[in-house]
Amino acid sequence: MTAKRGNTEESTPLDATIKQKDPEVKRRDWGKIIKYASLIILTVQYIGQVMMLDYSYAVANKLGNKPAFHKSVVLFFNEMFKLSASLALFSIESKSVIQAAKNLKVHLFDNFLDFMKVGVVAVIYLIQNVLNIYAVENLKSAQYAVTYQLKILTTAIFTVTLLGRRLSLIQWISMVVLVAGVALVSIDAILVKEAAKAAALALGANVTTPASSVDKSTSPIFGFACVLTACVLSGFAGIYLEKILKTSDVSIWVRNIQLSLLSIPINFIYMALFERNQIARLGFMYGFRWNIWVAVGFQAFGGLVVAVVMKFADNILKAFSTSVGIVLITCLSIPVFARYPTLYFIGGATLVITAVVVYSLFPYKKPKSKTEELALQSTSTDGDIEK
Numbered sequence: 265m266t267a268k269r270g271n272t273e274e275s276t277p278l279d280a281t282i283k284q285k286d287p288e289v290k291r292r293d294w295g296k297i298i299k300y301a302s303l304i305i306l307t308v309q310y311i312g313q314v315m316m317l318d319y320s321y322a323v324a325n326k327l328g329n330k331p332a333f334h335k336s337v338v339l340f341f342n343e344m345f346k347l348s349a350s351l352a353l354f355s356i357e358s359k360s361v362i363q364a365a366k367n368l369k370v371h372l373f374d375n376f377l378d379f380m381k382v383g384v385v386a387v388i389y390l391i392q393n394v395l396n397i398y399a400v401e402n403l404k405s406a407q408y409a410v411t412y413q414l415k416i417l418t419t420a421i422f423t424v425t426l427l428g429r430r431l432s433l434i435q436w437i438s439m440v441v442l443v444a445g446v447a448l449v450s451i452d453a454i455l456v457k458e459a460a461k462a463a464a465l466a467l468g469a470n471v472t473t474p475a476s477s478v479d480k481s482t483s484p485i486f487g488f489a490c491v492l493t494a495c496v497l498s499g500f501a502g503i504y505l506e507k508i509l510k511t512s513d514v515s516i517w518v519r520n521i522q523l524s525l526l527s528i529p530i531n532f533i534y535m536a537l538f539e540r541n542q543i544a545r546l547g548f549m550y551g552f553r554w555n556i557w558v559a560v561g562f563q564a565f566g567g568l569v570v571a572v573v574m575k576f577a578d579n580i581l582k583a584f585s586t587s588v589g590i591v592l593i594t595c596l597s598i599p600v601f602a603r604y605p606t607l608y609f610i611g612g613a614t615l616v617i618t619a620v621v622v623y624s625l626f627p628y629k630k631p632k633s634k635t636e637e638l639a640l641q642s643t644s645t646d647g648d649i650e651k
Contacts, residue, residue: 302569307585309566310409311592315600316559317397318405322601323555333551334543335397336535338560339390343531345564347524353568354517371518372525379522381508386526388501390534393563395494402487403453404603406594410449410616411491413586416623417442418499426503434626438619445615452608453484520567582624587617 324332351364358364372379400408417439423429509519535543543550590613597603605613 303582303585306566306569306582307589307592309562309569310586310589311596313559313562313566314400314405314409314593315596316555316562317400318408319600320551320553320555320559321401323553324551329551331542331551332401333556334535334539334546334548335394336531336539337543337548337550337552338397338556339393339531340528340535341560342393342564343524343527345560346520346567347528349564349568350517350520350524354515354521357515357517368518368521371514371522378512378514382519382522383526385501385505385508386523386530388497388504389523390527390530392494392497392501394534395490395497399487399490399494402482402490403484404456404597404601406590406597406603406605406609406613407449407453407484408487408491409590409593410609410613411446411488412495413442413590413616413620414446414492415495415498415502416620418495419502420499420623422499422503427507430628432626432628435623435628438623438626441615441622442619445612445619448608448612448615450484450488452606452612453488455608456606457482457484584621586620590617 321332324330354368355361355364358367396412399412403411420431420435420439424431505519509516594605594609594613598605
């Protein structure tokens, strides 16, 4: 009886410990599921956004529509979608619509100066999004996907200069490899464009020649200039937004709401300055078909997914996600657009993917001080003595 009682007393705490650990184990499991699911969704979103924009331009070229659509109208609906989704998610987070409204009053009116800090990012993101649309218009989707990875270089430079962080030697080497890869892809774009022009002249722009490949209005050089400028803006905006997020405890959904509320009027200013006559002549919804709505949905959804990825995933997994996206966009371009990668492109894409992965795998590590080394040595010595 005593032995049984002793066994019972010993087993009860163990059972209690197991039961206490169960919720923590479940939280970790859900964290892993959310992390990998968000990365898969981000990869699909990125591929969908780039491919659908490219497809929209290809359809417009076949129909002879110039422009394919109004860029400011696309960006307007993008912000409206993102604002609606952010409001819904913030209401869920606040557990009631009334509480969400009260919280928003604080963040939008009571803390008005903090709200206006986001205005800088809103202006930058508007310019960046316009440049990205011009880039996709003038480059093939796979070329754009590879070239846009220059944002890693610009972000690294702003991280060092503005935040005072350091990069490892291997990371700096990977940046050189990244630039070399993008240079090969840019050469590929120019050569493909010249070959398309020569084919159009030789065949008299035959019907069998893909319309997107003989479009004389596109310019790879202008496309690369747009991507480079967008990458610089992306790097600065990312670091600026990171500082805002880390110096305040404001919800990521509130920041998305603030960005959209500021981006919409700024977008209308852009619309009035650059596309007013075009919209008056062709109509507000000109060029909008199912593919444009899908592209808008992908772009708006991307801003929300990035927020989740920032919270749950690390840079290494995001790098692999980017690499998978580049490969899949290249592969999908073959059956969809009849675009076969050249040796220049394959070489450049390989260098870029390698650079992205290596940059994430080998971050800077602060050298250990002599005190830390002595402490580690003493710990290992104590362990050997105990053995």
